[in-house]
Amino acid sequence: KSDPRPEDSSFLQNMFRERSLHSLIKSLLTVHDTVAQKNYDPELPPLPEDLDDDEDSVKIIRLVKNKEPLGATIRQDDHTGAILIARIMRGGAADRSGLIHVGDELKEVNGIPVEDKKPEEIIRILAQSQGAITFKVVPGAKEEAPVKEPKVFMKALFDYSPQEDKAIPCKEAGLAFKKGAILHIVSQDDPTWWQAKHQGEANPPKTLLVNQFFVSAAGFRRSFRLSRRDKKTNKSMYECKKSELYDMADVPTYEEVTQYHRQPGAKHRLVVLVGPTGVGMNALKRKLLISDPQHFSVTIPHTSRPRKNQESDGVEYHFIAKHLFETDIHNNKFIEYGEYKGNYYGTSLDSIRSVLAKNKVCLIDIQPHSIKHLRTAEFKPFVVFVKPPSLERLRETRKHAKFISGKDEKANGRTFTEEDFQEMVRTAQLMEAQYGHLFEKVIVNDDLCAAFSELQLALQRIETDENWVPVSWTHS
Numbered sequence: 268k269s270d271p272r273p274e275d276s277s278f279l280q281n282m283f284r285e286r287s288l289h290s291l292i293k294s295l296l297t298v299h300d301t302v303a304q305k306n307y308d309p310e311l312p313p314l315p316e317d318l319d320d321d322e323d324s325v326k327i328i329r330l331v332k333n334k335e336p337l338g339a340t341i342r343q344d345d346h347t348g349a350i351l352i353a354r355i356m357r358g359g360a361a362d363r364s365g366l367i368h369v370g371d372e373l374k375e376v377n378g379i380p381v382e383d384k385k386p387e388e389i390i391r392i393l394a395q396s397q398g399a400i401t402f403k404v405v406p407g408a409k410e411e412a413p414v415k416e417p418k419v420f421m422k423a424l425f426d427y428s429p430q431e432d433k434a435i436p437c438k439e440a441g442l443a444f445k446k447g448a449i450l451h452i453v454s455q456d457d458p459t460w461w462q463a464k465h466q467g468e469a470n471p472p473k474t475l476l477v478n479q480f481f482v483s484a485a486g487f488r489r490s491f492r493l494s495r496r497d498k499k500t501n502k503s504m505y506e507c508k509k510s511e512l513y514d515m516a517d518v519p520t521y522e523e524v525t526q527y528h529r530q531p532g533a534k535h536r537l538v539v540l541v542g543p544t545g546v547g548m549n550a551l552k553r554k555l556l557i558s559d560p561q562h563f564s565v566t567i568p569h570t571s572r573p574r575k576n577q578e579s580d581g582v583e584y585h586f587i588a589k590h591l592f593e594t595d596i597h598n599n600k601f602i603e604y605g606e607y608k609g610n611y612y613g614t615s616l617d618s619i620r621s622v623l624a625k626n627k628v629c630l631i632d633i634q635p636h637s638i639k640h641l642r643t644a645e646f647k648p649f650v651v652f653v654k655p656p657s658l659e660r661l662r663e664t665r666k667h668a669k670f671i672s673g674k675d676e677k678a679n680g681r682t683f684t685e686e687d688f689q690e691m692v693r694t695a696q697l698m699e700a701q702y703g704h705l706f707e708k709v710i711v712n713d714d715l716c717a718a719f720s721e722l723q724l725a726l727q728r729i730e731t732d733e734n735w736v737p738v739s740w741t742h743s
């Protein structure tokens with residue numbers, strides 16, 4: 268999708284790298300106001316005398332060095348060979364100056380005509396310049412009307428480093444971010460590159476490029492890496508599973524988000540715990556319930572097994588007939604269900620709704636693949652990943668713990684084995700790799716009390732603070 272122009276790239280690269288250019292913009296900013304009024308500041312150093320300004324439309328811009336990059340790129344017009352300003356970084360020095368616009372034609376640099384010069388040569392001229400630099404520019408035909416900074420926020424669902432992005436015109440212009448970062452998109456004018464800054468970043472956040480399609484590229488690269496590994500085992504270098512390419516529709520990229528603040532009395536966000544079996548999700552839920560039984564609650568599961576004497580319907584379980592359970596499965600009434608010893612067990616969406624309707628915080632633990640079905644305006648799930656600590660810490664902290672699994676009665680009561688720990692760590696890694704972009708909070712359950720405090724604090728925060736949620740959750 269992205270096809271960076273080499274000239275575009277090298278100019279920008281040098282703009283960012285060249286020490287000699289770094290202070291250019293300072294003077295540009297000082298002269299901005301007067302020049303914009305076509306009223307040249309008399310205190311400016313005199314312009315070189317050999318400047319020929321017979322063309323009415325010519326603008327002369329004189330700059331002195333500064334540390335900040337210019338924030339502009341150039342390209343060569345395919346037909347005319349003219350050197351044009353290709354891109355102005357929103358909020359960057361060139362943009363703030365108001366002097367340079369996309370489409371402006373660069374005529375001279377320090378009195379040297381740039382016409383018919385290759386962009387690389389222009390960069391060389393710039394690099395060799397000392398002190399003030401003079402640009403002669405013919406403004407482009409249509410000047411862009413200043414647009415209001417759009418309020419678009421994207422949550423990044425993957426880690427990104429411009430250093431690893433082959434498509435970026437200039438590594439220094441790329442915005443690095445981590446999975447979960449909130450990016451303020453200030454321009455979507457370019458079909459491939461957004462201009463963005465980190466939301467809430469202090470004084471003044473840099474606007475840099477964000478590749479809208481990078482993750483697809485990462486998907487390709489992953490397949491490529493796999494095929495390379497195949498090569499070592501003497502298989503075809505170009506072997507690449509088709510399914511991997513088709514799967515790219517599911518590759519996490521960006522999600523448009525907005526701030527959500529729960530109104531007093533409004534339903535609570537659903538609290539979803541995910542993690543490998545035995546990691547301590549039930550232990551954490553239990554602690555929350557005990558800490559504030561009026562505030563927290565869990566769902567009552569359904570089962571098709573017969574009710575035991577001491578049980579009551581709607582307390583331990585909702586007891587329903589097998590064929591009704593199957594009808595409900597058919598009608599997607601369950602977020603999760605399973606079969607154990609010929610009986611069904613499941614958690615219905617309605618059981619979640621009935622907890623939320625009581626204005627309580629509903630705690631559930633589910634398999635990560637079920638998260639997507641709950642990601643709706645109705646539930647606004649807050650997904651917490653409960654992660655095991657290192658194997659070493661598992662061995663130390665779970666020495667006397669009993670493996671209590673909800674379903675596997677045989678495992679109940681026995682202590683953890685080395686295999687259980689290894690399985691826990693391995694499953695956690697797989698979960699994080701595949702579903703990590705859906706986790707809003709990761710809690711390592713090393714010391715249970717510490718993990719509980721961390722969870723408690725996170726849950727308090729989502730009730731009182733602004734939360735970043737997908738925009739679709741606020742349009743209901």
Ligand SMILES: Nc1ncnc2c1ncn2[C@@H]1O[C@H](COP(=O)(O)OP(=O)(O)OP(=O)(O)O)[C@@H](O)[C@H]1O
Nearest residue numbers: 544545546547548549550668669672673713714715
């Ligand atoms: N941080 C911890 N330190 C020591 N023991 C722990 C810790 N967290 C949980 N445990 C113990 O580990 C065992 C399994 O925990 P728990 O039943 O909460 O796991 P789970 O994640 O709910 O598993 P499952 O999904 O299979 O039900 C319990 O005996 C619990 O007391």
